[in-house]
Amino acid sequence: MNTVDNVLELESLGNIQCFSEQNRNRLLVTMKERALPEGSHLFWEGDLADKLYYVKQGRIKLTKTTDEGKELILYMYHPGDLIGHADPFISSNHSYSAEVLESSVVGVIENKDLELLVCQHCDFAIDFMKWMGVHHRITQTKFRDLMMYGKPGALCSTLIRLGNTYGQELADGSTLINKKITHTDLSNMIGATRESVNRMLSDLRKKEAIEYAGGLIVIKDLSMLQEICHCELCPKEICRI
The missing domain is CATH 2.60.120.10 (Jelly Rolls)
Structure with a gap:
């Protein structure tokens, strides 16, 4: 794109x-x-x-x-x-x-x-x-x-919102967040420490829900993120960063 x-x-x-x-x-x-x-x-x-x-x-x-x-x-x-x-x-x-x-x-x-x-x-x-x-x-x-599903839920929801806003669909069906987002940015978006965001992202990578490509986040398993944050499938004009 x-x-x-x-x-x-x-x-x-x-x-x-x-x-x-x-x-x-x-x-x-x-x-x-x-x-x-x-x-x-x-x-x-x-x-x-x-x-x-x-x-x-x-x-x-x-x-x-x-x-x-x-x-x-x-x-x-x-x-x-x-x-x-x-x-x-x-x-x-x-x-x-x-x-x-x-x-x-x-x-x-x-x-x-x-x-x-x-x-x-x-x-x-x-x-x-x-x-x-x-x-x-x-x-x-x-x-x-x-407020409702803890910091992991807030982080997963934020990743989904970033995907809806900056997402680029790849050939394998995953979504590249085509904007450089630092761990500090993510911590400021969900009101958490950068260290806790690092740990949660590491856990998501181990579960193969996300990965990194050239310093950018790739969403590999959207359904897992949706399950963690109890996603209500809001339209993209609402579910955006």
């Missing part, structure tokens, strides 16, 4: 797909474009949540930092994703930070412009409620993964 195919595949999973083509165009006309360098921040925890952001290019991760300084990765956003609070018409502050993982281009939508679209077009309001629903479902399923 080449780079263009990867981008198109990620865009097809983007949460802006909740909007019809007409309403997507309404959003695109409203937004103002902003370029962001790698390592910068779109916003910080505590900033006023008065905008939505549409990822046109690049990758952005949302993180929450604990009192002890531990970082937890909540979401990874890609081209085609709309980022922001699901309750934009209530004055609030961001409860997480958004870090730019690679050079990105985003469209910025002011809440006042969004509110005008909702008031003027009832079909847009319906699509916006669909986006809110998807946003909440992703959050609910991630909390389920992290």
